[in-house]
Amino acid sequence: MPTTSPIAVVTGASSGIGAVYADRLAARGYDLLLVARRIERLRSLADTLSEAHGIQAGIIEADLTEEKSLVHIEELLGSDERIALLVNNAGNGKLSSTGDMSDADTASTIALNVIAPTRLTRAVLPAFLKRDAGAIINIASVMAFHSLPITTLYSATKSYVLALSRGLQGEVSGTGVRVQVVLPAGTATEFYDHAGIPLSAFDPAAVMTTENLVDAALAGFDQGEDVTLPSVHNTELWADYEQARAALFGATQVGIPAPRYLVNS
């Protein structure tokens, strides 16, 4: 039976953070469009959630590093007026030095973590702005502002997601459209099955359960946060970071070289 419930599109919904987002959004009454490559997982999750929450759950088998998949999802995002929320969650990352990464892994991580959320955001934003309603949740990472020798490329892609989200927040300011960027720290998911370093290598005390992560991220969304750091207890740290960032930017706008660089004049 056709419904008028809002639809949440969740990429990377076949496991981990995306699968929990799907459950929580279903519990909030969203119909779902679940996107990933493992169709059997999507089908099982969709059946479970529609049964448990009485919602309609659609599934789309898509490799978001492939053009034809992106075009298909873009067309949906731009045309289905029931779509009210896009969760750009799908992502991967090999934890290795840049030189040790294969060309295929390098391309895959940039395509999935950078190109896909950009394309899907650009597909849905005009419709959200036209309706003056809608929300985009981008899943970045704390690695967006911290690089290690084994996370260089991954950190760069997540830094892009953070910067993209912050810029979008400025673009939609004053409208009914919201953009939230979530920066999880280590979270117990299958991410590490493909990352090259097992989850067991991390301090368990520093790793959050997926349920706690998503529940905290949605609490941040409900509180109207633009930037949500689920594991950071001291909110002043982000405020200080942003204040320092703005001050540094202001200090760049002087038009003359700093004295320490006038060494040959």
Ligand SMILES: NC(=O)C1=CN([C@@H]2O[C@H](COP(=O)(O)OP(=O)(O)OC[C@H]3O[C@@H](n4cnc5c(N)ncnc54)[C@H](OP(=O)(O)O)[C@@H]3O)[C@@H](O)[C@H]2O)C=CC1
């Ligand atoms: N786990 C952690 O410690 C942290 C994770 N994150 C981020 O959280 C997000 C979710 O990751 P997480 O849940 O941890 O890991 P998972 O590996 O459990 O989930 C990744 C999801 O992305 C999907 N995906 C992977 N490749 C593709 C592709 N080519 N096309 C479409 N979908 C794809 C996977 O589905 P399928 O394989 O079926 O396609 C899966 O559903 C990622 O963006 C990650 O960077 C951020 C900080 C910490």
Ligand SMILES: N[C@@H](C=O)C(=O)O
């Ligand atoms: N996925 C994790 C890799 O280090 C993270 O983003 O924290």
